[in-house]
Amino acid sequence: MGLLRGLRIKLGLKKDPLPPLPGVEIGRHTYGLSKRSFFVPHENVPVRIGSFCSIGPDVLFICAAEHRVDTATTFPIQFVKGKIRNAPGTGGKGPITVGHDVWIGARSIILAGVAIGNGAIIGAGSIVTRDVPPYAVAFGNPARVIRYRFQPEIIERLQALEWWNWSDDLIGERVELLTATDVDRFLSMVEPA
Incomplete structure (x- = not known):
């Protein structure tokens, strides 16, 4: 990507087109996502983001990036020979589900296996490691519910x-x-x- 194009995208002057990604579904009028928003998108770890969601800059959905700790190596060795589809340990902890009308603040990280309910707000810089109920306001590392809207x-x-x-x-x-x-x-x- 050219320097000028990258700068225009960062400043919000030009949209970074979001190509179809494996296992990723995004509802209508949701904004703020790019292909860089998803780390290791994979059919085995679907990401479903509802409609009317506001996603801040540099939010990251970590899909299938778990490293095994119960094997001889923590390295994802299955990638070496392209055996990602059937190798053990290539999936995450489950799907990522974001409800409708959710606001996720800048530089937040959403881990696999997490569900964020409708109308929830995730504060900037949060790391979401567990489910967030509908209309809850959560932030921190790890993100904790501080109140309800x-x-x-x-x-x-x-x-x-x-x-x-x-x-x-x-x-x-x-x-x-x-x-x-x-x-x-x-x-x-x-x-x-």
Whole structure:
């Protein structure tokens, strides 16, 4: 990649196109990802990122990069002869799942086997080693839940509403409600009777 192109991508003036990656699925309107966001993407360790997620710069999803400690070598020797598909130890600890409307701060690291719930916020520089519940705010190394964005009843109602599945037209009609700070009022106005 040329120096000028790389600088434009870093400054956000040009998008770094995200080619199809093995085992990676990304929902609509999610932004901030590039091929450098995924370390060893692999079909055996799927990464599923929901819609309307905001991913900060230099966030890294570590997929299948576990080194065995119970064998004669910690080196991933199966790569030497290209036997990655069937060699033991090439998978991670499980899939990475990021719900909808999740905000992951800059330079965070998400490890294999982790699920981040809908509406969660991950603070910048965090290392996520375990699941984060819906609408939780978590940060640190390792990331820990420090609070929830809303009361449990509001979280339950938001989960049931699933606004991220609305059409773009419906979201456009309700953008003022979606961005209002009175979430209870928003829910009262849009929940089915």
